[in-house]
Amino acid sequence: MKTELAQYRKEELLRILTIMQTIRAFEEKAGMMYGLRKIGGFCHLYTGQEAVAAGAIFSLDLSKDYVVTAYRDHGHAIACGMDPKKAMAELFGKVTGCSHGKGGSMHLFDLEHHFMGGNGIVGAQIPVAAGVAFAQQYQGTGGVTLCFFGDGAFHQGSVHETFNLAKIWNLPIVFIIENNQWGMGTNWKKVSAVDDFSATAGAYGMKGYSCDGLDVLEVRATIEKAVSEARLGRPSVVEARTYRYKGHSMSDPQKYRTREEIDEYRKRDAIQSFVTKLTGEKILSEEEWKDMIQRISAQIEEAVAFAEESPEPALSELYTDIYA
Amino acid sequence: MPELTYREALNRAMDEEMARDEKVFLIGEEVGEYDGAYKVSRGLLAKYGPKRVRDTPISELGFTGLGVGAAIAGLRPVVEWMTHNFALLAVDQVVNNAAKLRQMSGGQISVPIVFRGPNGPAEFLAAQHSQSLGGFWMHVPGLKVVAPATPSDAYGLLKSAIRDDNPVVMLEAELMYPWKGEVSEQEFLVPIGKARIAREGEDVTLITYSKPIRMVEEAAERLAEKGVRAEVIDLRSLRPLDEETVVHSVRKTGRCVVIDEAWPMASPGVTVAQLVNSRCFDVLDAPVELVSGEDVPMPYNHTLELAAQPSVEKVIAAVGRVLYREDL
Ligand SMILES: Cc1ncc(C[n+]2csc(CCOP(=O)(O)OP(=O)(O)O)c2C)c(N)n1
Numbered sequence: 219m220k221t222e223l224a225q226y227r228k229e230e231l232l233r234i235l236t237i238m239q240t241i242r243a244f245e246e247k248a249g250m251m252y253g254l255r256k257i258g259g260f261c262h263l264y265t266g267q268e269a270v271a272a273g274a275i276f277s278l279d280l281s282k283d284y285v286v287t288a289y290r291d292h293g294h295a296i297a298c299g300m301d302p303k304k305a306m307a308e309l310f311g312k313v314t315g316c317s318h319g320k321g322g323s324m325h326l327f328d329l330e331h332h333f334m335g336g337n338g339i340v341g342a343q344i345p346v347a348a349g350v351a352f353a354q355q356y357q358g359t360g361g362v363t364l365c366f367f368g369d370g371a372f373h374q375g376s377v378h379e380t381f382n383l384a385k386i387w388n389l390p391i392v393f394i395i396e397n398n399q400w401g402m403g404t405n406w407k408k409v410s411a412v413d414d415f416s417a418t419a420g421a422y423g424m425k426g427y428s429c430d431g432l433d434v435l436e437v438r439a440t441i442e443k444a445v446s447e448a449r450l451g452r453p454s455v456v457e458a459r460t461y462r463y464k465g466h467s468m469s470d471p472q473k474y475r476t477r478e479e480i481d482e483y484r485k486r487d488a489i490q491s492f493v494t495k496l497t498g499e500k501i502l503s504e505e506e507w508k509d510m511i512q513r514i515s516a517q518i519e520e521a522v523a524f525a526e527e528s529p530e531p532a533l534s535e536l537y538t539d540i541y542a
Numbered sequence: 543m544p545e546l547t548y549r550e551a552l553n554r555a556m557d558e559e560m561a562r563d564e565k566v567f568l569i570g571e572e573v574g575e576y577d578g579a580y581k582v583s584r585g586l587l588a589k590y591g592p593k594r595v596r597d598t599p600i601s602e603l604g605f606t607g608l609g610v611g612a613a614i615a616g617l618r619p620v621v622e623w624m625t626h627n628f629a630l631l632a633v634d635q636v637v638n639n640a641a642k643l644r645q646m647s648g649g650q651i652s653v654p655i656v657f658r659g660p661n662g663p664a665e666f667l668a669a670q671h672s673q674s675l676g677g678f679w680m681h682v683p684g685l686k687v688v689a690p691a692t693p694s695d696a697y698g699l700l701k702s703a704i705r706d707d708n709p710v711v712m713l714e715a716e717l718m719y720p721w722k723g724e725v726s727e728q729e730f731l732v733p734i735g736k737a738r739i740a741r742e743g744e745d746v747t748l749i750t751y752s753k754p755i756r757m758v759e760e761a762a763e764r765l766a767e768k769g770v771r772a773e774v775i776d777l778r779s780l781r782p783l784d785e786e787t788v789v790h791s792v793r794k795t796g797r798c799v800v801i802d803e804a805w806p807m808a809s810p811g812v813t814v815a816q817l818v819n820s821r822c823f824d825v826l827d828a829p830v831e832l833v834s835g836e837d838v839p840m841p842y843n844h845t846l847e848l849a850a851q852p853s854v855e856k857v858i859a860a861v862g863r864v865l866y867r868e869d870l
Pocket residue numbers: 290338339340341367368369370371372398400401402466571600602624628631
């Protein structure tokens with residue numbers, strides 16, 4: 219999909235860049251904090267994929283739209299507007315975290331910003347997302363649900379059952395496959411019968427789109443189109459080709475891929491190429507970009523300080539939050 | 543005797559059984575090129591090739607069911623579930639197919655298959671990745687369920703499971719994989735359905751299975767310092783359950799504490815407690831105590847996470863209750 223910078227207002231472009239950079243800075247800090255054992259267990263970083271969450275979620279009207287994703291969820295949460303303080307505190311297991319320290323990295327939730335998590339079971343969020351879309355349709359809210367999942371998740375039965383449900387009931391949903399090429403240590407080509415996930419949409423009578431997941435404006439334009447169709451009851455499938463820079467989770471020696479492969483993708487870094495475009499068109503100056511980086515890293519430092527200073531949940535919290 | 547880790551013991555069992563019987567193959571996520579998510583299958587792809595060590599897509603229902611089909615048609619699949627949490631997607635294939643095909647076919651068909659992988663709480667993994675699900679399988683007639691707690695038992699029980707003509711579910715644990723223990727160099731089998739007396743004692747019987755064994759042994763050690771001689775039973779198999787070993791021990795001690803990481807309702811722990819109540823009622827000097835996981839989804843926060851699980855302190859307190867001793 220062709221995109222022209224001129225289509226966008228400057229504030230809009232800078233806002234998108236801010237989101238991407240906030241995610242990048244958050245993830246880099248989270249990685250460091252993991253190294254310091256402030257964070258434990260699984261922690262799946264989104265570094266490299268920022269353009270997908272930022273571009274896609276920017277197309278939404280979160281007063282009525284919803285977002286659902288899997289465990290690699292920090293980027294989506296931030297793009298939906300979750301305060302990085304609440305996200306970092308959750309990673310630290312503190313009571314001030316978005317889920318009171320009970321969910322951790324994989325289970326960020328922010329009802330206020332219509333971010334419905336944060337699911338740790340591969341593929342499990344997909345029918346749930348269709349259910350959210352069903353409720354939107356049922357209640358006539360005019361809202362749409364964006365459902366994110368990975369190239370590995372694509373092979374769960376839940377995908378195929380949900381594609382069919384979405385189509386037969388004309389649910390207002392867009393399925394976004396973030397094809398970062400790897401599902402843990404498995405290359406997507408090795409386990410997929412098709413070499414283009416978006417093509418499978420046709421088998422269910424839906425429209426399929428592909429976009430370059432490293433080009434935030436292309437993601438944005440594609441999802442905008444898909445979302446406007448979904449609002450009319452036409453669900454669709456979007457494959458965004460992207461790449462994850464870091465290991466699957468924190469303890470992944472990554473023997474399955476080469477340094478060169480990672481470096482190749484880093485050369486096409488989504489944030490860097492967007493910045494180059496913006497500075498080339500004089501929409502952003504070097505100075506402004508440096509300021510932005512600084513402002514964001516200060517914000518992330520604040521989030522860490524907040525997480526650090528926050529108390530742990532009291533023991534009595536063990537039995538709270540379980541039943542409504 | 544050489545020491546092996548629990549992980550190496552499982553690996554050796556699979557290796558030997560694959561060498562012994564062409565019909566045995568391993569299937570699951572990341573079992574081949576990645577050497578297993580927890581490295582249990584290390585080296586098996588290199589040795590046996592991709593025909594017998596099969597990497598799958600993330601499709602638990604699909605490859606578990608495929609395993610069942612391969613088993614009824616003459617093979618002996620070992621299905622590795624990356625964890626039991628993910629096996630919940632495949633419950634139908636295990637409960638409605640693997641466990642029932644023999645009976646529904648009037649004994650024509652057998653289902654010689656092993657389902658194995660880590661189960662139970664690990665660390666910092668939160669609700670969906672940290673839960674003890676053995677009771678889900680133990681509930682089902684037609685299945686066998688084993689839960690080895692030492693490298694030696696892991697080796698011997700996995701070999702028995704692979705040779706068994708019935709579906710066997712094996713409960714391992716992420717935190718047990720690095721545990722070390724002696725494993726005889728000589729080939730041997732551990733029979734399914736036989737418990738192990740891990741420690742002998744006269745005053746109280748502590749019954750557990752899987753990962754809590756070390757914690758329970760530590761509790762027994764501390765109790766010994768206070769003059770309480772605890773007998774520790776490691777069940778090893780949940781189905782069939784070795785009723786005789788359990789009953790014999792409790793008839794000797796007259797007091798019983800069951801320790802189970804699972805939630806307390808409809809759990810392996812309450813099944814064992816019920817067995818003791820019904821067969822040892824006349825000799826019991828106190829009601830059977832259950833030290834279970836707390837009745838909550840596992841929280842991520844580490845302090846809460848530890849509080850949600852059985853501990854040495856909780857076991858000692860329960861022993862104090864069955865012995866009517868407040869000083870323990
Ligand atoms: C049902 C289930 N099976 C297996 C796992 C273990 N697991 C976690 S993430 C993952 C890979 C998923 O890959 P993909 O869908 O491509 O997402 P990505 O991690 O690349 O974002 C696997 C196998 C799980 N969490 N849930």
